[in-house]
Amino acid sequence: MKATTELSDNLQAVLVDLIELHIQGKQAHWNVVGTNFRDTHLQLDEIIDAARLLSDEVAERMRALHALPDGRSETVSATTTLPKFPEDQVDTAEVVSLITERLDAAAATARRVHDAVDEADPTSADILHKVIETLEQYAWMVSAESMKPRKRGAKTGL
Secondary structure, three states, X not given: OOOOHHHHHXXXXXXXXXXXXXXXXXXXXXXXXXXXXXXXXXXXXXXXHHHHHHHHHHHHHHHHOOXXXXXXXXXXXXXXXXXXXXXXXXXXXXXXXXXXXHHHHHHHHHHHHHHHHHHHOHHHHHHHHHHHHHHHHHHHHHHHHHOOOOOOOOOOOO
């Protein structure tokens, strides 16, 4: 099978967000400071590794479909949906918020193109399922760092 232009463009959109997530994750990893530094630093390593592996899987699927993945820095910076990451040191609490936002953005891109990808190539959609599942799980795990437990309600039993 050869990818249509639409399929190639949709996979490319996911690819650049994953590459940018990897790069921004490294920026956060190198410049995070504050309370729970070590845990945040190590969790960023996990996210970085996952983004790198997922981007490779998407790019290799594109090649299997005779599409040309473009991971050049100028392409990634010009086409990613992820917002720019701060250039200075960033407190751990802010990193939690920033990385959660970026995980959500990358997952949203995969969700946005999913149905069109599934219609064109269900095998590629299976890869997007993995991307979405992984990114959303990390978003939950990272964001839990700043969450407060709900108070149990007297009437609801919660």
